[in-house]
Amino acid sequence: MPYDVVVVGAGPTGLMLACELQLAGSRTLVIERLERPADFSKALGVHARTVELLDLRGLCADFLQDARKLPGGNFASLGVPLELTPFDTEHPYVLFVPQVRTEELLTRRALELGVELRRGHTLTALEQDDQSVTATVTGPDGPTQITSSYLVGCDGGGSTVRKLLGIDFPGEKPHMLALIADARFREELPRGEGMGPMRPRGVMRHDLRAWFSAFPLEGGVFRITVAFFDRPFADRRAPITDEDLRVALREVAGDDFGMYDVRWRSRLTDASRQATRYREGRVLLAGDSCHIHLPAGGQGLNLGFQDAVNLGWKLGATVTGTASPHLLETYEAERRPVADGVLRNTRAQAVLIDPDPRFRGLQDLMRDLLRQPETNRYLAGLVSALDVRYPIDGEHPLVGRRMPDLLLDADTGRRRLSTHFHAAHGVLLTLSPDPHHAELATPWKDRVDLVTATDVLERGPAVEGLSAVLIRPDGYVCWAGSAADDTEGLTSALRTWFGSPLS
Ligand SMILES: Cc1cc2nc3c(=O)[nH]c(=O)nc-3n(C[C@H](O)[C@H](O)[C@H](O)COP(=O)(O)OP(=O)(O)OC[C@H]3O[C@@H](n4cnc5c(N)ncnc54)[C@H](O)[C@@H]3O)c2cc1C
Structure with missing residues (x-):
């Protein structure tokens, strides 16, 4: 087989x-x-956890170049930023x-x-057995068949892969509909009751259960949204x-403000759905192909990107033969x-952005809650994905959580811990002189890099x-251990996450 894995879809996931x-x-x-x-x-946005993951792979500088940093996240455009x-x-x-x-x-x-990236190629059919997956792909030269060990559908909300596998996509039907476009305007857009600091221009129509908002992009272009509930x-x-x-603009805002140069137009809804399973044999799903929701708070791309980072090393270890038998199952878990x-927080946001006067009390209450540091932190952790905790056994509060990016004096010099992850290996960080x-961990040295710290300068x-x-x-x-003789837990974690040791 010329390929170990075929990935369907060249979106971010x-x-x-x-x-x-x-x-x-x-x-x-x-x-x-x-x-x-x-x-x-x-x-339009990449959240903090995604930036951290880009940093782990040495990609952060490219993304930061010329990019604006928005200091806080947004929840339901209530005007109270999520503090990071x-x-x-x-x-x-x-x-x-x-x-x-x-x-x-x-x-x-x-x-x-x-x-290898083949554009202009569409997956149309799939077959699999115990050994391989065969994809029928139609390209400029007609249909061809490609066989691989695994295939992953990253082909968006309307996923062909999901449909071919017969995986259900249950969820909630839409309750709202918005027109969305990128355009220029000859006239000044209104600074009425907008949608918070991110979208200062807009018009709120409680009487119509509708609103219009505009977010400035580059070069005088605005992303406009006209939403009806x-x-x-x-x-x-x-x-x-x-x-x-x-x-739609005239109805909601009373004017079309001389709109011209419309570059992109689309509809969006608050439909939210999730696949009943993320895997069928040798075929897996990631990103929008297994979950869709309202793009409130800008979470979808980040969710798919983080699916990819969770799945990549596990599937990679599976095809190269180093993974433990159950590693791939932890992806969906x-x-x-x-x-x-x-899905839960975007459904909540879909209610909170509804201008029906009945929801005013709820919006005011939520605004008050967002001003409370604890609630703000909870929601900021959810939307930024900084508070994700995977179900991994272990007593220490760090287990299952993202490792903070320590600044270390180590055998490799003074460096941030994140710089040790560029090769996407595991890392055993030792903080005591005991070897x-x-x-x-030496028998896993082809998969787990050792970093021996003499001092932790930050965090x-x-x-x-x-x-x-x-x-x-x-x-x-x-795994995190406090005693030098705490060895059983480490060996078991090495086997679980990195497979059998080198013989
Ligand atoms: C208006 C709007 C605003 C949004 N704003 C944000 C935001 O600010 N932040 C955020 O995080 N998310 C946002 N999202 C969501 C985000 O865009 C998606 O979650 C993200 O694009 C999902 O990435 P993906 O790679 O999983 O799927 P997609 O981006 O949909 O990519 C799927 C790819 O698969 C290809 N494909 C499909 N079928 C086939 C096939 N049969 N064969 C071969 N190729 C195929 C498609 O052409 C496409 O390139 C927004 C979405 C919308 C609609």
Whole structure:
């Protein structure tokens, strides 16, 4: 077989997954229906946890170049920012990066790593047995068949892969419908009752249960949204004309403000759905193909990206033969609860952005709660994904959580811990002079890098009292020990997460 894994879809999820797989030693092919990358951006923001993961792979500088940093997150446009400074992170902000740029940077990275990308190729059929998956792919030269060990559907909300597998996609039907577009305006947009500091321009129509909001992009272009909460639903995929947009603007805002140069138009709803399973044999799902929701708070791209980082090293280890038998099962076990949390908070936001006067009390109450540090922190942790905790056994509060990016004096010099993850290996960080833990991990040295710290210069309290920490390639802690003789737990964690030792 020429490929270990075929990834269907070169959106942010598929591209990041391909990078992670290739780093883990898998021969990876990405097939993408579109001949050229899209020239419009659905998502505009990258959250703090995604920036941390980019940092782990040495990609952060490219994303930070020329990108605006928005100091806080947004919850239901209630005007109270989600504070990221209470979190122990190098990146307490939302990075304004249009999806087109994210995809461009990830494509470049994938190609540098040796991923093969075939554009203008559409998956149309699938078959699998105990050994392999065969995909029928239609390209410019007609249909061909490609066989691989595994296939992952990263093919978006309408996923062909999910449908071909017969996996149900249950959830909630839409209650609202919005027209969305990127356009310029000859006239000044109103600074009425907007949608909080992120979208200062807009018009709220409690009487119509509708609103209009505008977010400034580059070069005088605005992303506008006109949302209706009591309309019968048009087909979400039916084409939208500029006239449709003008009519909606005039109805809600009383004017179309001389709209011109419309670059992209779409509809969105608050439909939220999740696949009943993320895997069928040798085929898996990631990103929008297994969960969709209202893009409130800008979480969808991040959720898919983080699915990819969770799955990549596990599937990579599976195809290269180093994984423990159950490693791949932990992908859905870990990621489904995170998607549940996003679906839940976006459903709540869908109610909170409804201008029906009945919800005013709820919105005011929620605003008060957002001003309370504890509630603000809870929601900021959810939306930024900084508070994700995977169900991993272990007493220490770090276990299952993201490892803070310590500044260390170590055998490798003075460096941030994140710089040790560029190769996507596991890391055993030892914090005591006793060599016992390091010796135990030696048989895994092809998969687990050793970092021996002599001093922790920043974020020390996170590891106070610990003598060693085992961290997975995705930056989550899978074991933390305080005593030099605490060896059984470490050996068991090494086997669980990194397979059998070298013989
Ligand atoms: C208006 C809007 C605003 C949003 N804003 C944000 C935001 O600010 N922040 C955020 O995090 N998220 C946001 N989102 C959500 C985000 O855009 C998606 O969650 C993200 O694009 C999902 O990435 P993906 O790679 O899983 O799927 P997609 O981006 O949908 O990519 C799927 C790819 O698969 C390809 N494909 C499909 N079928 C096939 C096939 N049969 N064969 C081959 N290729 C195929 C498609 O062409 C596509 O390139 C927004 C969404 C919308 C609609």
